Amino acid sequence: MIQEGELAPGEQIVETGLCETFGVSRTPMREALKVLASEGLVELRPRRTPIVAPVDPDEIAAIFEVMEGLEALAGRRAAENASPADIAELEGMHAAMVAQHDRGDRADYAIRNREIHARVVELAGNPVLKTTYANLSAKIHRARATTNYDAVRWVESVQEHERIMGAFRSGTPRDVADALVDHTRRTGVSVIATLLRVRDRPA
Known part of the structure; x- marks a missing residue:
């Protein structure tokens, strides 16, 4: 809840x-x-x-900074480890997520989005990364749940996921890492800006 x-x-x-x-x-x-x-x-x-407990924008900003490093590691290792079948699985998850966006189904889109990121982390094959990522991701998810829906940011996020999948298809591990870091950074900027607006809104 x-x-x-x-x-x-x-x-x-x-x-x-x-x-x-x-x-x-x-x-x-x-x-x-x-x-x-x-x-x-x-x-x-x-x-x-x-x-x-209130959501602290400064804490969320710090978490996003750490998450950039985790996403970079996850993307690089996942790209090195992923088999053609793994990439096909990610492709299927991505296609389902895009379809949910096209239907305007924000709740299921958010769930599938988290599942894709979690699957990338799992493919990285590092249990410490997986645990750390899950703990911080839960805090980010809560912060996002308290912010208002942003239609423009939603479209941008889908485009960034397209870039991530393109890197998995034909790029290098560095390309995958860069795409994930860029996506995480842009998401962080959006979430933190919204949290600050909510915090500074007159009572």
Whole structure:
């Protein structure tokens, strides 16, 4: 619910309501909130209702900077490791994602987009990269869920994915890495700009 933006940053978390929603008692719910707090998703406040942690644009900017390096490594290694069958699989996923864009299906597009990036990371064959990428990607996904839809950026993102796939088809590992880094950098600029607008909006 937090990751998908169903609970907004700063929103109070009513334990009794969540217990009813998930069919659990308050003890496991409180333990779950402690875990979410350790992941930076929830703020536990003494003698006060927990709230959804705000999204910090500065933290997201720092995460995107790190993600550029991870995407570069993932792209380079994946291009070196990918078989023709792996590239065909990515092609199929990409085609499905483009079709979702053409239908205006933003929710399924976002899911497929994350699956493509995760598959590239998996093809890189580095378990440390995979774990680190998954953790940071989850924070970016939450930040994006709190921002408004940008139609222009959506079109640009599809075009950038076309370039990534073109690099997988006929480019070098460096070409794949460069395409992924460029895509990540542009996405970061868009997400952070939106977060700053939301933060600076008069109450």
